[in-house]
């Protein structure tokens with residue numbers, strides 16, 4: 001064993017006597033195509049190599065993928081050529097050539113162009129043109145020729161990388177992949193032969209690395225074994241077919257891990273355009289998080305189930321099993337010891353994801369607490385078809401599944417999933433959509449006898465499905481994972497076509513319609529709280545997309561304030577934490593996933609204020625709010641927040657929004673105080689909405705439901721979080737009633753004060769809505785529940801200011817009789833005054849009760865000083881007992897209400 005001796009500088013020096021060789025183990029870098037967009041990116045890659053190579057010139061091998069999109073473009077050009085579109089093929093090639101010429105010019109930096117690089121580009125495009133001509137003549141695209149075309153992409157980028165390294169003074173040399181990576185020769189899906197690759201690496205790479213030269217090797221491609229090379233090209237194929245094969249799409253990862261294995265590397269860095277291996281594809285689940293560490297088996301499972309970030313077999317060379325390991329050791333392949341990290345190209349010092357290779361060792365019988373995240377990630381493999389073989393005669397007949405497998409294997413069809421119902425009356429097989437046509441004949445042939453005997457009744461093919469998988473080694477032995485997964489899919493209204501659980505218990509998969517795959521992944525991600533996984537957000541900085549439900553006075557003011565917030569961010573050069581992507585009214589919506597521009601919002605606001613519906617406005621769509629929500633939720637939004645600034649019972653909509661993965665901000669009291677959204681009939685509705693959201697890792701904030709923009713609910717939370725206990729809250733949360741009682745106290749007649757309140761626009765159109773006390777009662781319910789009261793709106797004792805005889809009258813008749821109330825009110829006010837008190841309409845809540853009605857308060861009480869439409873809240877707590885905590889201020893009006901809502905939105909935007 002080698003032993004490190006710490007040096008004063010903190011580095012680790014190796015005692016020479018203990019080191020088998022003087023040089024430290026090499027580093028292997030792999031730069032993915034997604035990261036290599038242009039010359040700047042290639043230069044950035046070179047700088048990363050230089051940085052990690054350090055002054056000690058650590059031995060370094062660099063594997064590169066073709067630049068972003070180049071493999072696809074080459075494939076497209078090949079298809080065009082075979083289908084007779086010679087012009088299209090030439091144009092595609094010309095565009096690629098321009099891109100590489102431009103990159104070559106810029107990559108070398110100030111040193112100017114590199115002639116040998118131009119010559120290589122020239123020669124490569126000459127070869128490519130020849131290959132495409134050959135394909136045009138052939139009218140077919142044999143896999144071996146496709147591989148020969150595709151190989152050029154990585155070779156070009158490797159040349160660019162060499163130039164970029166040279167430009168910053170790092171000695172680098174291009175090494176042809178065929179001189180190192182030896183494979184089994186399977187076109188389009190080859191696998192490296194480790195012993196032969198190890199021998200080649202010793203011969204070709206070791207001397208270079210020993211000299212301190214960085215070896216740059218094209219990824220994705222390898223050599224065909226000598227015996228197959230002779231047959232690699234069909235006799236009528238283009239003459240210039242080189243005997244190369246590719247390792248399957250994304251195969252540069254596999255090149256890198258193979259090299260790491262045969263070189264005995266210390267580290268493999270897989271540099272990607274994402275911040276690491278994430279809990280989901282961030283293009284589908286915007287709040288995906290970086291997984292700090294996961295086992296290679298989990299990573300492979302994810303890759304196999306469609307996570308495009310890693311080649312499905314990338315980790316195989318580093319996981320060779322022990323029997324193989326012995327055989328390999330004899331053949332000169334060192335034991336695996338590399339550390340594998342998936343790193344963000346854009347942020348090279350970030351830790352990314354570590355892929356753990358060591359097997360988990362647990363003492364027999366050892367128990368451990370269930371993992372915090374039994375499921376670590378979710379992924380989906382689209383473009384599949386599901387084949388079902390049905391028949392009552394299959395029950396109890398052994399080997400049906402194995403024969404189905406065998407038949408498909410012989411037909412060259414890879415099976416992504418297989419599941420058999422316990423009744424054994426059907427087997428479901430997931431295959432690539434492209435194989436659909438070949439599947440049925442293959443199975444019919446394999447089961448001809450059973451079909452003839454009627455034991456197999458049918459073979460059905462369902463096209464366009466996707467397999468959605470949740471993956472994590474922690475799910476083994478943790479009960480309820482499947483229930484949570486399928487519950488989440490059901491809640492998201494995703495129909496599950498078939499189910500499969502891998503025998504390893506590393507994954508559970510569900511086959512769903514292709515169109516549901518995104519919704520299914522988001523639902524599973526939310527259900528397993530994967531947005532809480534600890535390695536940082538997929539994207540920095542944080543950003544939330546806001547959808548406004550309700551575009552009335554408060555909604556429009558909020559839109560204005562969000563726009564204002566965005567321009568403040570622009571002014572100080574930061575990204576706004578929020579953007580408004582959708583507005584919804586009762587009849588329609590306007591939505592743009594990229595965000596509604598300020599000008600557009602201003603004109604929508606203006607039109608809406610003039611009485612027009614959103615559906616009638618430019619870009620507006622017609623439909624009920626639930627349709628709006630479904631439409632909006634189908635888009636990949638960044639940490640979406642639904643803001644409810646309506647006044648109706650929106651419970652069902654809010655529930656749907658939570659299931660779509662949205663956080664909620666409410667100014668609307670009804671769903672909290674009255675809504676019937678509940679997970680448990682015994683719990684009250686408010687707890688229901690909040691609990692449903694919490695179970696899915698979503699949050700509900702609703703500061704503006706009590707006291708508008710005043711920090712009432714925030715104060716409750718802060719008191720509680722700091723360990724205080726709220727004994728009771730007394731509040732005057734109605735601007736209208738506050739105004740009315742202040743005026744009565746000043747000797748004004750009831751009818752006169754109420755008419756004034758109406759004229760000032762304080763009251764609802766029918767003032768009895770305010771006078772009934774219902775609005776205050778809703779606020780009381782919301783506050784009371786926060787302090788631990790368990791009742792519902794029906795349990796609140798409410799004193800109405802409207803005598804029963806006047807409650808049902810038409811509005812005008814009620815108003816005509818207002819004067820009849822003046823004398824009784826004057827008497828009541830006078831009686832209170834005689835006792836040194838004034839009247840107030842107040843909500844009193846505690847963990848034990850919620851009451852709203854008229855109270856007499858001492859003239860010295862803070863409530864007595866209330867004026868205008870101000871609200872006031874008095875908190876008596878364990879800490880604030882002798883002198884309670886008082887919050888007073890304007891508690892109504894669009895501006896302060898919208899500001900309260902905006903605070904909640906910003907809190908959520910920054911919180912996740």
Ligand SMILES: Nc1ncnc2c1ncn2[C@@H]1O[C@H](COP(=O)(O)OP(=O)(O)O)[C@@H](O)[C@H]1O
Nearest residue numbers: 032033034272273274277278280281307308309
């Ligand atoms: N679980 C996941 N974690 C990270 N990225 C993922 C995941 N699933 C899918 N992806 C996608 O994989 C892409 C990176 O893969 P790929 O393009 O093959 O990278 P590279 O070119 O670096 O090899 C990312 O842009 C991301 O959209």
Ligand SMILES: N[C@@H](CC(=O)OP(=O)(O)O)C(=O)O
Nearest residue numbers: 032033065071249250251252
């Ligand atoms: N260029 C190849 C191989 C590869 O590994 O690419 P990437 O690193 O971009 O996944 C492909 O597109 O499949």
